[in-house]
Amino acid sequence: MSLDGNLTWLRRSSTLRLALILSAIFALCMATAAYITIKVGSDVFERRVDTTLDALAKASALEGARGDRFGVILRHPNDLEDLPIALQRVVARGGGTVELSHDFRESEAWRVLVDTDSQGAPVMAAVPLDDAEDAFELLGGVLWTTMLTMIVLTLVVGFATGIFAQRRLKRINSTLSALASGDLSARTEITRNKDDLDDMARQVDLTAAELERLVAQTRHLSANLAHDLRTPLARLRSRLESLPEGEERGAALEESERLSGIFDTIMRVARIEATHGTDGFERVDLANLMTDLSLTFGPVIEDTGKVLKFDASDAEAVFADRQMLVQAVANLIQNAMRYGGDKINLAARGRTISVADNGPGVASEKYAEIIKPMVRLDATRQSEGTGLGLALVRAVADRHGADLILSQTDPHGLTVTLKFADL
Known part of the structure; x- marks a missing residue:
């Protein structure tokens, strides 16, 4: 499969889309769960710390002396000169959590509470939170790592499943394309019975x-x-x-x-x-083909009083069955002679050939009908014709994988074009 084909599959694979959607949903759920877990856990922890600080404050009796001890600071709210400015500001606000810019007593995060001691005097109590912060960082890291791992695993499984499914879908699509092109012997040949x-x-x-x-x-x-x-x-x-x-x-x-x-x-x-395959196909120069046909039919058309014009502009070669193309163009010329006006134009441009007339033309809504076998616009079937001319042209176009295009000639008439695919 080419790079473009791989990119197209990545864009259009329903299995991979499902994997991406499930990964996005899982990531959103995990992110929400991680945020809630860390946020709620932090709030609960802070409330428990506040309860501990309140108990410490109520059990102390400073009486103007400091109650600092290892890992705990107990001070009167006015005795804060040796404490960091950020911590003093939190005390002024009545307490809270503060993140210091550098270590203070081997900790940067502190929880502060302003309360009263056992004597009813105001007291400030503070404890470090670094251990708790480390625990929450560890918890967050575990949650985010788990989420990323699960997302990667989901994408890998989705991608692998998509490749497996895409191989079968490609075989099914190839079979359907072959059937549509006329190869009725095409089969998927998938014999498993898994899904x-x-x-x-x-x-x-x-x-x-x-x-x-x-x-x-x-x-x-x-x-x-x-x-x-x-x-x-x-x-x-x-x-x-x-x-x-x-x-x-x-x-x-x-x-x-x-x-x-x-x-x-x-x-x-x-x-x-x-018939199927390319037996009998060769490189056919469209300019030479149409030139030969114009020379063959030119005298016949002139004998009927009509005018034949021929134009070959930068015509290319196509891989085709020359005899089939001759039959198709001959049928188009005969139709133009029978139903068209006094002018018939043959053209070969690029990878297309066309036959146009200036007759009454055909209504565009009838285009799909007149290329069917035995279909004639004359409902009474009193006029000449068999209804097989354009059916043969359509069969030749299908045989070559070419587009059969019917359009109106300006200002009136019918133009039939065969547009061949690239070699």
Whole structure:
């Protein structure tokens, strides 16, 4: 898989998205839990320290003397000259927690409480909190480390699961793409039975097998029908040719010729749709192809009183079956001669070829219909035509993976374009 393909998968993988969402939710929950744990724990600890300080203050009797002892400071609120300024400010506020900028008695964090001693005199009590701060930092570190570890594990598991699922999804998508391009023999060949993706793959294979059977049956039926009818048609034509000359004989021969053409076209479409792969493909120069066709059909078009124009601008070569392209363009030219106006334009530009006319054109909402087999705009089917011309062109386009584009000619008419993919 290319770098672009990998980036596309990373952006579009539903499994990885789920892993990211779960990781984000887990991270949010863990961060909230860590904050609440540390915040509530700190508040509870401070209340317990305040209770201890209150008990120390109530049990002391300073009477103007200092009650400092190891790890505890007991002073009268006015006897603070040798204490840090920050600690004195907290005493002035009535107590609280203070973070000093440097160690004071081997501690930077202190909890201060202003209360009264056993004699009812005001007293300031302070104890260091460094041990508690270290404990809370350790607790926070454990919580954050656990959260990051779980997030990494979730992403790793999600990524690994995504890769495994993506391989099967890629195989399913490739099979569906092959089926859409006409290769009805494509299968996922996934035989495991582990999860819903395996169930989907097997269902795709079953559907493809049934589709292949039905399409093969239909193609076989239509091809056999066309082939079997050619023999009686040939006999009918032979008998018609043996009849005396006359208007009825000519009309009958013309109609039999038309029927033979219909069956020949049906068989050509069936053969094109039934083939796969690139057997018979070669590099075809689109400019040379369209030049040969313009030289072939030019005199015929001029004999009908119409004008043929040809333009080849920077035409490129494509990997294609030349004979199929000749059949497709020939059908488009015949359609333009039959239904178009007095001008027919052949063009080869880049990797596209087109045939345009200036006739009455076709309504855009009918474009999808007229490329179907046996579909004709004449509902009564009284006009000439078989409804197979554009169907054959569509079959050739599908065979080459090309886009078949129908558009309106300016100011009126129909333009049919074949746009080939890059080599």
